[in-house]
Amino acid sequence: MLSFLEVFRFRRRDSPIHRMDPRVKALYVFVASIISIIYYSLTAMITIFISTIPLIAIAKVHREWIRSLRGALFLTSMIVVVNMFAGYLSGGLTLTVETVSYAFSMGLRFLTFTSIFSIFFLTTTPEDLSLALEKLKVPYDYCFAFTSAIRFVPDLALEIQTVIDAQRSRGLELEKGNIVRRIRNYIPILIPVFIRSFTRSIELAEAMEARGYGASEKRTSIYELNMKHSDYAIASFLLCILAISILLRVYANWY
Amino acid sequence: MIEVRRVYFTYPGGVEALRNINLAIGKGELVAIMGENGAGKTTLIKMFNGLLKPTKGCVVVDGVDTKETSVAELSRKVGIVFQNPEHQLFAETIEDEIAFALRNFGLPEGEIARRIDSILKFTGLEKYRGLSPFTLSGGEKKRLALASILVFDPDYLVLDEPTIGQDPEQKDRLLDFLLEVNRRGKTIVMVTHDVEFVAECKPRVILMRRGEIIADGPAEKILIDEELMRSTSLLPPQISLFASKLNLHRSGYALLNVDDAFKILLNFLRDECLC
Numbered sequence: 001m002l003s004f005l006e007v008f009r010f011r012r013r014d015s016p017i018h019r020m021d022p023r024v025k026a027l028y029v030f031v032a033s034i035i036s037i038i039y040y041s042l043t044a045m046i047t048i049f050i051s052t053i054p055l056i057a058i059a060k061v062h063r064e065w066i067r068s069l070r071g072a073l074f075l076t077s078m079i080v081v082v083n084m085f086a087g088y089l090s091g092g093l094t095l096t097v098e099t100v101s102y103a104f105s106m107g108l109r110f111l112t113f114t115s116i117f118s119i120f121f122l123t124t125t126p127e128d129l130s131l132a133l134e135k136l137k138v139p140y141d142y143c144f145a146f147t148s149a150i151r152f153v154p155d156l157a158l159e160i161q162t163v164i165d166a167q168r169s170r171g172l173e174l175e176k177g178n179i180v181r182r183i184r185n186y187i188p189i190l191i192p193v194f195i196r197s198f199t200r201s202i203e204l205a206e207a208m209e210a211r212g213y214g215a216s217e218k219r220t221s222i223y224e225l226n227m228k229h230s231d232y233a234i235a236s237f238l239l240c241i242l243a244i245s246i247l248l249r250v251y252a253n254w255y
Numbered sequence: 256m257i258e259v260r261r262v263y264f265t266y267p268g269g270v271e272a273l274r275n276i277n278l279a280i281g282k283g284e285l286v287a288i289m290g291e292n293g294a295g296k297t298t299l300i301k302m303f304n305g306l307l308k309p310t311k312g313c314v315v316v317d318g319v320d321t322k323e324t325s326v327a328e329l330s331r332k333v334g335i336v337f338q339n340p341e342h343q344l345f346a347e348t349i350e351d352e353i354a355f356a357l358r359n360f361g362l363p364e365g366e367i368a369r370r371i372d373s374i375l376k377f378t379g380l381e382k383y384r385g386l387s388p389f390t391l392s393g394g395e396k397k398r399l400a401l402a403s404i405l406v407f408d409p410d411y412l413v414l415d416e417p418t419i420g421q422d423p424e425q426k427d428r429l430l431d432f433l434l435e436v437n438r439r440g441k442t443i444v445m446v447t448h449d450v451e452f453v454a455e456c457k458p459r460v461i462l463m464r465r466g467e468i469i470a471d472g473p474a475e476k477i478l479i480d481e482e483l484m485r486s487t488s489l490l491p492p493q494i495s496l497f498a499s500k501l502n503l504h505r506s507g508y509a510l511l512n513v514d515d516a517f518k519i520l521l522n523f524l525r526d527e528c529l530c
């Protein structure tokens with residue numbers, strides 16, 4: 001279950017995608033998401049999903065990508081089942097081909113989103129992300145809060161696992177009992193995790209202040225983001241794709 | 256008996272944490288697992304109660320393969336106290352914290368109360384019994400975590416870094432306590448970097464490096480081997496280093512702690528004076 005959070009773990013690597021300007025990658029996420037929202041047929045979803053695969057291959061993050069897809073599989077199957085069930089009920093207790101294909105395309109849409117966001121988060125350093133947000137005129141405090149939150153997700157996942165291990169060693173059985181009991185079983189997990197998160201954020205704040213965070217009004221960065229020619233080219237290409245997709249959707253009624 | 260047979264373990268991220276581990280820990284043994292950071296010590300002890308299952312090979316506890324039973328079942332036999340108590344303290348009072356495992360194992364309330372009383376006395380936490388665990392100091396939290404495992408009286412007691420954050424007096428008490436529990440027939444396995452502590456209790460020492468066991472033998476043999484110890488980022492106790500300089504080890508003596516040194520040097524001095 002926790003392996004889904006692997007999406008947020010960044011590993012320093014080098015590839016054309018890693019070197020791409022984070023703003024262009026953000027644009028990719030934006031364009032690909034819009035297209036996956038306005039289209040909904042199974043064919044369209046399969047196409048978009050397949051289109052993410054070459055990018056994963058170029059960035060050489062297929063291992064992590066497979067792991068996050070596997071993590072998303074449970075929610076995906078839930079989406080498929082719920083959609084199918086709803087279609088079954090509203091369709092007068094019959095299951096049509098359309099219902100089934102719609103349910104599967106909704107499931108695939110979730111996987112596609114996972115894939116799109118994986119490309120972004122697996123190939124963008126937290127520092128790049130923060131710089132990109134700053135360039136978009138987000139105040140630095142918010143950028144920092146956002147990027148440090150993302151950076152802590154994998155640590156948090158590890159920490160939750162450690163707490164689960166410790167409590168299971170004291171005889172806690174998470175899967176035991178009726179639904180109320182099962183929810184209560186999580187209390188011994190949640191309390192240490194919350195308390196540790198609080199302590200951790202206080203410690204982080206103290207460590208940052210000790211190193212002069214907020215001492216000067218105007219911050220400068222060691223690294224600056226620079227859009228290369230290739231970045232401009234890719235951005236234009238993405239915008240074209242977006243425009244074409246919208247036109248096809250609206251005027252040619254493709255879906 | 257805990258048997259580890261040809262065990263390999265790889266974390267989902269692809270880190271190979273254990274490689275071909277073979278090990279048998281008998282009832283009533285006192286064992287220290289030592290080795291550099293990241294050697295795989297914590298990973299290994301998580302195998303003992305089935306929290307982690309081997310990728311290859313098997314772990315058998317008292318004749319039962321850990322793959323064929325539940326963690327809850329195994330935990331009653333193999334009590335593991337983890338390194339950081341903050342990962343497990345959650346209850347409103349210290350009493351509840353200690354009772355947690357007992358309630359999970361379904362002991363009757365009367366028995367629970369009796370056990371809490373005796374363990375609180377034993378660990379010196381009696382005066383805090385109604386307080387919140389979070390008001391305790393770091394060292395006291397550590398003792399509470401130990402108490403919360405000890406209270407269900409597991410046959411095998413496994414401790415990850417028990418001496419960290421304890422003042423010398425508490426360390427001494429922990430030492431006496433572990434030796435006493437061991438004398439009563441319980442198996443004790445501790446993971447530690449604290450050579451001076453190990454030198455006092457003289458257990459069987461298992462050295463690990465990069466997921467493998469590189470040495471396994473009595474403390475008297477392993478702790479004084481400087482080359483071996485250094486190969487996994489450890490150092491012999493200071494007394495042993497001193498004795499090595501005097502070439503005492505080569506003459507067949509194994510000096511690990513002050514008491515050893517005292518006895519041997521006293522003999523030398525006596526001989527010296529008599530001649």
Ligand SMILES: Nc1ncnc2c1ncn2[C@@H]1O[C@H](COP(=O)(O)OP(=O)(O)OP(=O)(O)O)[C@@H](O)[C@H]1O
Nearest residue numbers: 266267268270272291292293294295296297298299
């Ligand atoms: N949950 C995990 N996921 C992935 N890798 C892990 C995980 N836990 C540990 N590892 C890796 O497995 C290896 C062994 O770790 P382990 O915690 O067993 O070492 P250790 O001997 O207990 O070290 P220390 O002395 O620092 O406590 C390390 O390389 C570590 O990075």
Ligand SMILES: [Mg+2]
Nearest residue numbers: 296297298415
């Ligand atoms: Mg460890």
